[in-house]
Amino acid sequence: MCGIAGLFNCNLPADRLRLDQAVAKLAHRGPDDRGLFLDGRFGMGHTRLAIIDLAGGHQPLFSKDRGLALIANGEIYNFVELRAELEALGHGFQTHSDSEVILHAYLAFGDSFLERIHGMFAFALYDAAEGRLILARDRLGMKPLFLAWLPDGIAFASEIKALLPLLDQPPAIDPQGLAQYFQNQFSTGATTVFSGVERVLPGEAVIIEAGRVARRFRYWSPLAIRTEPLDFDEAAARFDTLMERVMVEHMRSDVPVGLFLSGGVDSSLLLALLSRYSDQPIRTFSVGFPGTSLTNELPLAKDLARRFGSRHREIRPDPKDIFHSLPLTVWAADDLMRDNANLPTSLLARAAGEELKVVFSGEGGDEVFAGYGRYRTSPLERLFKGLLAPGSGGFRTRGSFRGHWPKTLFGPTLLAASQHARRPVLESWREAPHGWSDLQRMQYVDLRHALPDNLLVKADRMLMAWGVEGRLPFLDHRIVEFGLGLPDRLKVAGRQGKLFLKRWGERLVPPEQLYARKRGFHVPLSEWLDEPFLKRLAQILPEHPALTPWLKPDGIRMLIADCREERQGSAMLWAILQFAIWHQLFIAGSGERPAPLTDPLEFL
Known part of the structure; x- marks a missing residue:
């Protein structure tokens, strides 16, 4: 797991100083090593977190004749099998990377x-011989990659903060990306909150020649998946073989591995599988919030850890520490998004990073096997929602800011842009194959947007901020193809979601653990917005210079008052606060890392 950055100019030589500054912004992603390569108008750099071939995996890597140069972030899970195939074709390897x-x-x-x-x-x-650069991102978007358009070429990096030293001037905010953030929690697709900065899409390759994009294409898409008419026994037999192969490949590492254990279906199954294929006790980590209104999952996780003999550690953060972690998590997310689970995930990653470099996590299980409650909304409710907001079958019809709040809070530019915030969902819903069910369409929309641009931002950036690699077996593309292709009746029955995975897992984990009500990964946000905090917020936020171009001061005051009186609107207020912090970091500042614990209001 690493960080990459580079630039390809049309005319000017690549600037080593700027490139070095860009690579320095990615030191958290690769604290073990650093490498640069320049060739006239082209230059690239790499920071390394050593996982495989600890001694010999320095990058850039070169072909034997040095005509090819490579920097990579991530893990190639089938490298053992692919290397054997390539050696049989006569290829000689210089490393074990x-x-x-x-x-x-x-x-x-x-x-x-x-x-x-x-x-x-x-x-x-x-x-070098062809004068071209190939940029590529994995099929599901687990690893990030951004492009920025320069006056004399193109820059790329694992995180937006590493692009900033390569730009001639600070980028402007894209109103469409900002509107998507406020309404959907994140910007999505190629759109980011920065004008002139875009994402390389999951499963996409971009070919750059002479500082310009010559071609870009998708080499993988879920749209090619078709439903197979399997019964449970047939599907389970296939999944046995597939999951064993995936776990064997994902467990390859020259350093010890651990697991984030929530007590839910996905992490419970991963603990059972990791324990089966490992000859050492698994190191597990759980976080909880005793003393709040949220269900405390620590006892569930502790019971599982005892059952499978893992070496378990509980994280019990103080509410003050959660609040004071906010600036760091906003900095780590980099790509403006507001998943509240960033906070506990960052605390887990910090604890895991004290002793490990690799941690497994259960992200993707709900999207792939239809675990979310939103997939089981009644047809009548979806019909009603579809009448109010047509185009997506009643799925993901409402933004976070609704009712009178958009007109109350949003300035003219943001209000106009917010009218189009649902466009990505509508486009994805329409492009799904005609023969797909609505359930498959819902899964696809989430795989296309919420997964790569929200959930996986959390899974990658919160961990990499502490030098930890996250491994996500349920998002191996072969598992995704299997799950999305299952008949609906194997995934959802009545009020029970993720049915196939639960039935399959009964041999591994106690049924009462698998069929318990889904709890999710939440933080007690509204309980922490107490009167002293809201009073300070009212003094700072309404007229803050980050917000006045986009939001109405009187609307912010009204929202704070609403939170005081009814404890409602906390999610909207949280979104505004995070944007102000992000602006302070990346627009007013240069993307420098804040202290691990920083009072958000003092920071502003």
Whole structure:
């Protein structure tokens, strides 16, 4: 797990100083090593978190004739099998790094080489002879990659903060990206909150020649998946073989691994599987909030840890520490988003990082096997929602700011942009194959947007901020293809979601654990917005210079008053507070890392 950055100019030589500054912004992603490579108008850099081939995996990696240069972020899970195939074709390897197979696969298979690589990755492959750069991102978007348009070329990086030193001037805020953030929790697709900065999409490759995009294409898409008419026994037999292969590949590591254990279905099954395939006790970490109104999951996790013999650690954060973690989590997320679970995830990652470099987590299980309650909304409710907001079958019809609040809070530019905040959902709903069920369409919309641009931002950035790699077996593309292709009746029955995975897991985990009501990963946000905090917020937030171009001061005052009187509107207030912190970090500032614990209001 690493960080990558680079630039390809049309005319000017690549600037080593700027490139070095960009790479320095990614030190948290790769604290173990650093490397640069420049070739005239092209330059790229790499920071390394050593997981595979600890001694010999320095990057950039080069082909034997040095005609190819590679920097990669992530893990190639099938590198053992792919390396054996390439060696049989006559390729000789210089390291034991999993990333080196990318170089040889390109030489062996040409433009189809991406289809042979399994894993989570974002990489830059420079072909000096052809004068071209290949940027590629993994199929599900587990690893991030951004592009920025320069007056004389193109820059790329794992995180937006690393692009800032490569730009000639600070980027402006994109109203559409900001509107998506406020209404949907995150900007999505290629759109970011910065004008002139875009995401490389999951499963996308971008070919750059002479500082310009020559071609871009999707080498994988869930849209190709078709439903198979399986019964449970047939599906379970296939899944036995598939899950064993995926776990064997994902557990490859030259350092110890751990697990974030919530007590839910996905992490419970992962603990059972990790324990089955490991000859050492698994290190597990759980977080809870005793003394709040939220269900405390620590006892559930502790029981599971005892059952499977893991070495378990509980994190019990003080509410003050949660609040004071906010500036760091906003900095870590980088790509403006507001999943409240960033806070406890960051605390878990900090604890895990004290002793591990690799941690497994259960992200993706709900999207792939239809676990969310929103997938089981009644047809009548969806019909009604679809009449109010047509175009997506009654799915994801409402933004976070609704009722009178958009007109009360949003300035003219933001209000106009917010009218189009649902467009990505509508487009994705329409592009799903005609033969898909509505359940599959809902899963696809989430796989296309909420997963890569929200959930996986949390899973990657909160961990990498502390030098920890997250591994997500349920998002192996083969698992995704299997789950999305299951018949609806195997995934959802009545009020029970994720049915196939639960039935399959009964051999591994006690049924009462699997069929318990879904609890989610929440923080007691409204309980922490007490009167002293809201009073301070009312003095700082309404006229803050980050907000006045976009939000109405009187509307912010009204929202704070509403939170005081009815304890409602906390999610909207939280969104505004995070944007102000983000602006202070990346617009008013230069993206410097704040202290681990910083009072958000003093920071503003």
